[in-house]
Amino acid sequence: MREAGQIGQELAAAGQAFIGTHNQANVAIVRDYDNEWDGEYDVWHGPFMWKSNKEWYKALQRKHIPNDVLYLRKKTTLEELARYDVLIYPHPAIMTDETASLLDEYVQQGGKLIFGCRTGYKDERGQCYMRPFPGTAKDQCGITVEEFTMVKGSRQPTTISWSGVTEVVTGADDFNDILKIEEASVEVMAVYASDYYAGKPAVTKNRRGKGEVWYYGAVFNEQAAAEIINLIDLQSPADWLELPEEVELQVRTGASSSYAFLLNYSETPVTIHLRETKTDLLSGTTLSGEVLLEGFGVLVLN
Known part of the structure; x- marks a missing residue:
């Protein structure tokens, strides 16, 4: 020592x-002030953000993939986002149309964008849009949320089964968005493996322009983050x-x-x-x- x-x-x-x-990092975990402030009071997404950030950080560190933390602001430009191959934006409940448009530009030019549950359904005042969830992110994701439930009290967490050469099952922690496919460009990457919504889409990937948008219908854990890292072929x-x-x-x-x-x-x-x-x-x-x-x-x- x-x-x-x-x-x-x-x-x-x-x-x-x-x-x-x-510092060389091709991956950034995205955060913003509006959601951090709102999350102090909203128990439906605030605690999720901290947990998912931590689980993603652990998964990236164990695979020796350096990452930045990128704070999204109104003055953030496409050039700033384009420095990264992958953006991880776990639970941005508050998302304006302007932010959604900027993120879509990033994806269209080849970026990979990863969302978690509770994305895009609030405006900057913290009020729900009168739009199908995930609100401003609906067109990017190519899905709507058919139903959702919080894992709380006597309710037990469900599981997710990932498609691939070998079947992988991970926990679907804390919250479950049940997804409905709205666009032909969407590929179901995993389905719920238990509970009354077994077989329903849990994780989707939408090819958009030169890039892709992932939607993960729960709160991230390290195992799920590691599975996405493998599927997008993110390397050290x-x-x-x-x-x-x-x-x-x-x-x-x-x-x-x-x-x-x-x-x-x-x-x-x-x-x-x-x-x-x-x-x-x-x-x-x-x-x-x-x-x-x-x-x-x-x-x-x-």
Whole structure:
């Protein structure tokens, strides 16, 4: 474990290399002030946002996919959104027509957009639209919400069965939107596997322009987030590296160099595997093949 003095020496020696670099993330978890404020009082979506953000973050970290947190504002531009291949916007109950239009532009030009339950049904005053759910997001998603129920009290959570080569079943936590397909471009990716709505669509994907919009009819858990990551083929940017779950990966890039920061959050040593020869900026050591990273250890590879 590094001591404060050693950390200072390492930063002094290596810090110049990072000037002008920026964090490399192709994925962003989207948040906004209106929904955070409204969610403090609305128990039908406020707690869901924090839970889903946390579960997505865990799923991305375990697969070593760096992500940003992007705050959506009225002045946010398409150029800012287009930096990302994937936007995860779990439960934006409040969504204006202007925001929906901006997100649709992002999708049309090739982006992937992922929504969760309770999307798009409120205006910026927190009042429900007189529109079929998911309100302003209906055209993007290509679905309507046929029925919904909150998992509360004596009611037990249902499950979701995902289509694919092998059947995967995950929990459908806290809330269930039962979806109705409205457009031919929509593909059902998973159905409810239990309760009276077994067989009804639970997760959909709508191909729109060059991109796609996903709608997940429950509150996200790590297993469901991981399944979507697999289905959209979202990969770690460091394909030259194999890491255990305990190690976080962050990448910074500049005009001519890229740096991979590896942080072992375990107190015990772990083994990582390098398919390419790299140099650790902190020690100056050349590394390749299997490398032992000490408990709470750090590597900065170039």
